[in-house]
Amino acid sequence: xxxxxxxxxxxxxxxxxxxxxxxxxGAEEDFDYDINYIISDDAIEAGKEVNVTITLTGRYIAEEPxxxxxxxxxxxxxxxxxxxxxxxxxxxxxMELVPYQDLTISETVPGLIPSTTLPGTHELVxxxxxxxxxxxxxxxKAFPIEVLSPQSSPVSKPPSLYFSLSPLQMYKGSxxxxxxxxxNPNEAAMDLAISLYTETNGFENLLDTYILMLEGGCSEExxxxxxxxxxxxxxxxxxxxxxxxxxxxxxxxxxxxxxxxANLLKRPSLRAIVFNDxxxxxxxxxxxSDLHVVFINETGWRNSLIVDNMVYSIILPNExxxxxxxxxxxxxxxxxxxxxxxxxxxxxxxxxxSGRVExxxxxxxxxxxxxxxxxxxxxSTDEVRIMFGYGPLSGERxxxxxxxxxxxxxxxxxxGYTDKRDDINEIFSYLDMIFQ
Amino acid sequence: MRKRKILTIIAVLMVLAxxxxxxxxxxxxxxxxxxxxxxxxxxxxxxxxxxxxNQAEYYEFQGLNIPEGQWQIxxxxxxxxxxxxxxxxxxxxxxxxxxxxxxYLSSKALEIxxxxxxxxxxxxxxxxxxxxxxAYIIVGESENINYMIVFWYMGGKIYTLNALxxxxxxADEVIYAISCV
Numbered sequence: 001x002x003x004x005x006x007x008x009x010x011x012x013x014x015x016x017x018x019x020x021x022x023x024x025x026g027a028e029e030d031f032d033y034d035i036n037y038i039i040s041d042d043a044i045e046a047g048k049e050v051n052v053t054i055t056l057t058g059r060y061i062a063e064e065p066x067x068x069x070x071x072x073x074x075x076x077x078x079x080x081x082x083x084x085x086x087x088x089x090x091x092x093x094x095m096e097l098v099p100y101q102d103l104t105i106s107e108t109v110p111g112l113i114p115s116t117t118l119p120g121t122h123e124l125v126x127x128x129x130x131x132x133x134x135x136x137x138x139x140x141k142a143f144p145i146e147v148l149s150p151q152s153s154p155v156s157k158p159p160s161l162y163f164s165l166s167p168l169q170m171y172k173g174s175x176x177x178x179x180x181x182x183x184n185p186n187e188a189a190m191d192l193a194i195s196l197y198t199e200t201n202g203f204e205n206l207l208d209t210y211i212l213m214l215e216g217g218c219s220e221e222x223x224x225x226x227x228x229x230x231x232x233x234x235x236x237x238x239x240x241x242x243x244x245x246x247x248x249x250x251x252x253x254x255x256x257x258x259x260x261x262a263n264l265l266k267r268p269s270l271r272a273i274v275f276n277d278x279x280x281x282x283x284x285x286x287x288x289s290d291l292h293v294v295f296i297n298e299t300g301w302r303n304s305l306i307v308d309n310m311v312y313s314i315i316l317p318n319e320x321x322x323x324x325x326x327x328x329x330x331x332x333x334x335x336x337x338x339x340x341x342x343x344x345x346x347x348x349x350x351x352x353x354s355g356r357v358e359x360x361x362x363x364x365x366x367x368x369x370x371x372x373x374x375x376x377x378x379x380s381t382d383e384v385r386i387m388f389g390y391g392p393l394s395g396e397r398x399x400x401x402x403x404x405x406x407x408x409x410x411x412x413x414x415x416g417y418t419d420k421r422d423d424i425n426e427i428f429s430y431l432d433m434i435f436q
Numbered sequence: 437m438r439k440r441k442i443l444t445i446i447a448v449l450m451v452l453a454x455x456x457x458x459x460x461x462x463x464x465x466x467x468x469x470x471x472x473x474x475x476x477x478x479x480x481x482x483x484x485x486x487x488x489x490n491q492a493e494y495y496e497f498q499g500l501n502i503p504e505g506q507w508q509i510x511x512x513x514x515x516x517x518x519x520x521x522x523x524x525x526x527x528x529x530x531x532x533x534x535x536x537x538x539x540y541l542s543s544k545a546l547e548i549x550x551x552x553x554x555x556x557x558x559x560x561x562x563x564x565x566x567x568x569x570x571a572y573i574i575v576g577e578s579e580n581i582n583y584m585i586v587f588w589y590m591g592g593k594i595y596t597l598n599a600l601x602x603x604x605x606x607a608d609e610v611i612y613a614i615s616c617v
Contacts, residue, residue: 030472066473067473068473068476068477068480069477069480069482070476070477070479070480070481070482070483071480071481071482071483072476072479072480072481092476093476093480094483094485175485177483198488198491200488200489200490200491200492201490201491201492201503201506201613202492202503202505202506203491203492203493203503203505204491205491207486224486225483225484225485225486226485226486226487226488227485227486227487227488228488228489229487229488229489230489230490231612232490232612232613232614232615233490233612233613234503234609234610234612234613235609236488266608266612267564269562269604269608271560271575272560273558298575298604299605299608300605303605354550354553354554368564368565370562370563370564371562371563371564372560372561372562372563373545373546373549373560373561373562374559374560374561375549375550375552375553375559375560376553377553377554377556405547405548405551407548408548408551408552408555408557408576409555411552411557411576411578411581411583412555412556412557412578414578414580414581415580416580416581417580417581417600420519420523420524420600421510421517421519421524423524423581423600424517424524424525424526424598424600425515425526427526427583427598427600428515428526428528428598431528431530431596431598432530434544434547434548435530435532435544435587435594435596
């Protein structure tokens with residue numbers, strides 16, 4: 001009876017441990033990421049500033065949007081030969097991530113090499129740690145650094161400013177947290193005033209002015225969380241202006257300004273590029289070839305939201321037979337994509353060369369829809385015949401008389417820009433004709 | 437004795453439930469991010485979230501708002517030109533009475549697009565929203581020139597944005613920033 005109970009208890013305990021572990025391990029599997037460390041200088045004078053930048057770049061690769069409404073903070077500490085010389089906190093959340101969104105978080109942790117440090121090789125360690133509810137994560141990265149003798153007597157230096165936007169990518173409705181880390185690279189304490197602004201489409205808006213007192217070698221963090229309301233911004237930057245600082249009784253005014261711009265994710269713009277290759281003469285008066293349909297994103301995937309769903313059709317000239325289905329559907333398109341289809345056409349009839357790829361795609365949260373059409377031209381019958389060593393078809397081809405709009409004639413005969421303003425004025429003159 | 441049995445059954449059910457959740461997570465039915473979100477939601481703190489929106493001052497033209505200050509803007513009658521890095525964007529409105537707006541605009545989009553295509557230009561078109569109405573965007577690229585026209589119908593006028601550019605992103609920057617009064 002006792003053994004039975006123990007067996008049952010052991011089984012339950014094992015199952016409990018296994019299941020909770022299964023639940024939590026691999027949470028990072030939903031992120032495809034890379035962490036990169038950069039030290040500001042590997043040879044530095046005693047008494048000078050050193051900093052380490054840690055950058056996480058990755059992609060959220062789950063199928064559903066991710067929402068974190070709270071904020072958690074990780075701690076980062078810089079140690080020189082085991083002695084802590086600096087610490088900082090790094091925020092995560094609140095944030096919303098859409099499936100397959102790129103993610104960049106970069107933080108710089110500055111510290112002061114004590115002026116009493118002896119010249120020679122030393123070890124600088126950045127320790128990142130996160131502790132909560134018994135969940136304890138810690139990672140260390142060590143850098144050998146060469147400490148040099150001070151070359152000159154200490155001079156007063158202005159504070160150093162470091163920005164972080166977590167995450168760097170923003171879009172309408174998304175939330176990111178800004179951290180401005182202000183570091184005093186002097187051994188003496190300093191007072192300072194710093195103003196924080198947002199800049200949208202070239203216009204600045206003052207958020208706040210902060211008066212701070214920093215001990216030598218210490219930093220302060222200004223942290224604010226923003227939700228982006230508009231989708232029509234061409235830029236969103238956060239600026240910090242150092243209004244003044246006082247050090248050793250001296251006051252310095254209007255010192256400098258620095259900023260950090262968000263990477264605004266815009267709508268994707270898909271364009272189909274169509275071409276043929278692998279022609280085969282089927283020796284029955286027809287040919288077969290591969291039709292490549294390549295979708296590229298004119299906005300660039302790094303700067304755009306992904307396509308959640310795309311449905312498209314390929315409309316070929318009547319004379320061309322498609323061996324595969326004419327309608328296709330793709331989900332979670334996050335990179336340029338290509339479909340290769342087999343087609344078959346006649347060698348003894350003039351082809352109508354006009355084809356098109358048309359469809360719709362959805363993106364964003366809430367979903368937005370774009371309808372698209374990408375016309376393309378098939379190679380002419382004579383071009384295909386010549387490939388197989390046949391002569392061109394005899395007789396005159398009955399070309400469709402294209403409308404040849406004036407604007408098209410202007411664009412295709414254009415020899416390169418001289419003055420775009422003149423060219424636009426020329427284009428204006430065609431618009432009344434087009435929209436008559 | 438009976439109480440103990442019930443407690444044992446409850447304990448077994450709880451363990452099985454957690455185990456099932458673990459398995460569902462492992463096979464991907466429950467997102468691991470859902471767990472991470474739950475955990476971080478428990479330990480995280482609430483912070484004040486500030487709203488950030490467009491602060492720009494606008495140049496108003498025929499019912500359109502164009503951010504003022506960072507680009508050169510020249511107005512002439514019913515035409516306006518915005519210059520931005522490598523892109524020049526001309527805005528022109530054409531007054532027109534239309535009965536079937538969709539039919540007219542889509543036929544014009546097809547006409548322009550197929551004219552570009554049949555004359556050897558690389559082209560593609562999109563239908564998207566501009567000023568909360570459907571707008572057509574047609575791109576035509578040849579060896580020497582890149583052109584994009586965006587047009588839509590609003591208040592008895594056809595609005596056209598005409599961009600000549602080296603990099604489409606620079607034209608998009610202006611076009612995205614144009615909004616309606």
